[in-house]
Amino acid sequence: MSCVSGRVVFSLLLMAACSSAIAEENLLGLPAPRDVRSPGAVVLHGGGRITEDAFDRFVELAGGRQARIVLVPCAGYRVTDYESESAFLAAMRWRYSSWVALATSGRIRSFRFMYTDQPDDAEAAAFVQQLESATGVWFSGGSQARLNYRFVGSFPAQTKFQAALRDVIARGGVVGGTSAGMAALPEIMTFDQDREHADAPATIVAAHGLGVFNKAIVEQHFDARGGRLERFTGLLRDSQKLDALAGRRGAGIQMLGLAVEEGGALVVQNDRLQVMGTANSHVFLKTKGGRTITWHEFAPGETVKLKRDVAGGANLYREEVLVSQ
DSSP states (O other), X not given: OOXXXXXXXXXXXXXXXXXXXXXXXXXXXXXXXXXXXSOOEEEEEOSSOOOHHHHHHHHHHTTGGGXXXXXXXTTTOOGGGSSSHHHHHHHHHHHTHHHHHHHHTTXXXXXXXXXXXXXXXXXXXXXXXXXXXXXXXXXXXSOHHHHHHHHOOSTTSOOHHHHHHHHHHHTTOEEEEETHHHHTSBSEEEEEEEOSSXXXXXXXXXXXXXXXXXXXXXXXXXXXXXXXXXXXXXXXXXXXXXXHHHTSTTHHHHOEEEEEOTTEEEXXXXXXXXXXXXXXXXXXXXXXXXXXXXXXXXXXXXXXXXXXXXXXXXXXXXXXXXXXX
């Protein structure tokens, strides 16, 4: 082998090693992309009306004209609440007419609803197969308890549905949700809240979510409903509880917090966080050791990057400038 060809091979190996490292190192615990040039994404919508820019960004991340989008309305709607399945689908087509129009107008390749009232379907190959060709999956608002009941396995085992959902991202697609649909996306989710008495601070009743990512917790309706800040930061600072929920020692210390206001959207792609919509998004970082939490607020139009520093802590960068901790 000549020196020149040897250097070429070495460079290719180095690039492959760097690409592998990039794929494996993700501060939010997203699935490693099969192709590092096409990382998948998550869209966290805080609730309320989905703005045009956030909607368009989701469609773009799903592949634009080649997108195959699946909408899961199960957090808000059940077939058993309607007189027939056809009545249910008619109601869904009316409620989500802007989504249906994506396909009927030719803007995307295909659109379908994916729904069930039976938790056994999360392990049924025929049901889960609907996700195998999907490039975008959206979860509606409603109650995250309904998503936990239908789709989440006995932790730490994942259902076939959960594995297929993560695979959408690994293939370079996008998974998103609004309100309860956002709440259910991480491995550890807000299931409910509790108070010792009427004047006591709210505390989170946590459960296991869909597991799309596993190194961050999220909060929706961050600006609009009482007690969201106290309950969210209360869980984030409780590293021991997070360790127990994650089943991994040291998980809580590295856990990040992402909170989105109503009308806002946070687009997460690899280490890049893009704020969209009409409201702000918030990022909570822990210092190494988990003893201090810093709160960062970002407005629509801002983009920041997450990076791990030499000490092992997470930092935020905006336009190549470090966001002060």
